Amino acid sequence: MIAEIIATGDEIRTGALVDSNSAYIADRLEALGIDVLRHDTIGDNIDLLSALFQEVGGRADIAVVTGGLGPTIDDLTTEAAARAADVQLALDEVALQDILRFFEKRHRTMTDSNRKQAMLPVASQRIDNPVGTAPGFSMRIGGCVFFCLPGVPPEMKRMLSESVLPKCRKLLGRTREASCIQTISTFGLPESTTGERLEGFGDRFPDIKLGLRAKFPEIQIRLYGRHVDEETLSNHMREAADWVREKIGHRVFSSEGEPxxxxxxxxxxxxxxxxxxxxxxxxxxxxxxxxxxxxxxxxxxxxxxxxxxxxxxxxxxxxxxxxxxxxxxxxxxxxxxxxxxxxxxxxxxxxxxxxxxxxxxxxxxxxxxxxxxxxxxxxxxxxxxxxxxxxxxxxxxxxxxxxxxxxxxxxxxxxxx
Missing domain, CATH: 3.90.950.20 (CinA-like)
Known part of the structure; x- marks a missing residue:
């Protein structure tokens, strides 16, 4: 199953804010056995957004979109998704009541602009936001299921964990392969030297991908495994990790990605x-x-x-x-x-x-x-x-x-x- 991730907002596009959401989402999807093949960053332009949604809808199985669900005029994700699917927006009464309760609990009055957040594409499914005001939603555009989430990291993470990932597991269904990701943390060797010591890994372990990630001041070695049989995968991952530890030696300080x-x-x-x-x-x-x-x-x-x-x-x-x-x-x-x-x-x-x-x-x-x-x-x-x-x-x-x-x-x- 193929996934793409889209981060929206001029603040992301221009570098005013760093997009940490996409990395977090990709890590969680890969852990499920879903291949994340592409990340896109796009500004607040409804024509470009809707065109991108249609493009992704023609090539991916799953898309996770972050940002653009707020109450202001530059929050365009909902409208762009509706345009891409050629549907209208409609008021979701449950979402509206959730937003009203959010403000009532804080002894504040909901503004008219917040009502916009309860307008969702027709035939979409609401994704409740237990942290903030902006509900997310899921819908199909082309052959792809889109999950649209707020860009605020605590809101996004909660909704991803509680709503999106369980739905992704169901979409995988019986075709789901066993998958595993292991992080081996090292310190004291340059990335180039680490890579040289691991030459030949692909020939020895063809069903496991290896990647190096510089997370200064450490170097992380990531093993990505997938197999139809869980026990076979577990054995292959163990053998691969043992081989890596032997090649890197005492420079390995954790086989579980611990700090x-x-x-x-x-x-x-x-x-x-x-x-x-x-x-x-x-x-x-x-x-x-x-x-x-x-x-x-x-x-x-x-x-x-x-x-x-x-x-x-x-x-x-x-x-x-x-x-x-x-x-x-x-x-x-x-x-x-x-x-x-x-x-x-x-x-x-x-x-x-x-x-x-x-x-x-x-x-x-x-x-x-x-x-x-x-x-x-x-x-x-x-x-x-x-x-x-x-x-x-x-x-x-x-x-x-x-x-x-x-x-x-x-x-x-x-x-x-």
């Missing part, structure tokens, strides 16, 4: 261990990532942003002699930082970062992109130095933070061997 911080949390939890973090150049980014994971209070004890040298001394106990002799960005300094935060928090492990994120502040010996990372464990502490030639401050901070967590991950895993 690095979630992997760290699981490793610490399995060992009943705790963590404290001292950050200078990363400015709290590591702590931010760690606390994005639900349940992190069970293992994350302390995060300290010790940006100034005085803070490194007063909060972490870094010696004046170390800072005077080596400076803030040095292996000895981050060792003392990691030891200090571990000692003061009582954590099992401590990690620390100090570096030069840029765009200035570098020297010939310590250019922009230099970072030192310290790890303190019950067995001792160590400091390491790395250089990442990205230049941009935000990218450097992300690389520094990810590198610190990856060093800890490998330390935790090595302790088991």
């Amino acid at each position: 690095m911080a979630a992997v760290i949390g699981r490793l610490l939890g399995d060992r009943q261990a705790t963590l404290a973090v001292a950050e200078s150049c990363t400015g709290g980014l590591i702590s931010h990532w760690l606390t994005n994971v639900a349940g992190s209070s069970g293992y994350f004890l302390l995060g300290a942003v010790t940006y100034a040298n005085t803070s490194k001394m007063s909060v972490l106990g870094v010696s004046t002699e170390t800072l005077d002799r080596y400076g803030a960005v040095h292996e000895h300094t981050v060792r003392e930082m990691a030891d200090g935060v571990r000692r003061r928090s009582g954590a099992t492990y401590g990690i620390a970062t100090s570096g030069i994120a840029g765009p200035d502040g570098g020297t010939p010996d310590k250019p922009v992109g230099t970072v030192c990372i310290g790890i303190s464990t019950p067995e001792g502490s160590e400091g390491s130095r790395f250089f990442f030639p990205f230049g941009k401050r935000q990218m450097n901070k992300q690389m520094f933070a990810m590198s610190a967590l990856d060093l800890l991950r490998r330390k935790l895993m090595a302790a088991d061997t």
Whole structure:
């Protein structure tokens, strides 16, 4: 079954807003075993919209359209769909009552413009919006079933999950093949090197597609499998994932698409261990990532942003002699930082970062992109130095933070061997 996705609106077309909806929808449709062959972005022009709808109606089985269902004059999706199908608009009384209740609950008066949102194409099926005012609708144009949804992401996601995807499953019916998508997350290899290591995958696993996706600072390897027999597919996917992990080695940090911080949390939890973090150049980014994971209070004890040298001394106990002799960005300094935060928090492990994120502040010996990372464990502490030639401050901070967590991950895993 073939699907296309259409994102509407001048704000999307001109780049004023980034279209995250289409990627989200494509991922969900592909997981069902529906091939998404094309994405279109189109502005607020009813002639172009209706022509595109007719074009897609002649070549796709399913189309998901986002945007253009609001109450203003530039919201044209409903009218364009009706024109493409050569039908009229009619007032949907249930939709109108839903909109009225939406405003009544908020002690507001519905405007006449909102009444427009209850006008749906004749013979379409309403898709209720439990979040906002704009109902969606489904209808057939040519040989294609169109699902028209609001462009507001929380509204779109809820309606997609509760209404559209169940209908797509029914459309697949008995012809549905078993499908599976697996994300293997890696860190530390460039995309080109990762691709080179995976050469020959297609010959070895002809029924599984492999794709690389740069999601800075990690590289994701996506496996897309489909087969008439679910057990056969499961075996093939397992063999393919094992082959990928063998080729990429310790650079794989998750076989389930987990963020690095979630992997760290699981490793610490399995060992009943705790963590404290001292950050200078990363400015709290590591702590931010760690606390994005639900349940992190069970293992994350302390995060300290010790940006100034005085803070490194007063909060972490870094010696004046170390800072005077080596400076803030040095292996000895981050060792003392990691030891200090571990000692003061009582954590099992401590990690620390100090570096030069840029765009200035570098020297010939310590250019922009230099970072030192310290790890303190019950067995001792160590400091390491790395250089990442990205230049941009935000990218450097992300690389520094990810590198610190990856060093800890490998330390935790090595302790088991």
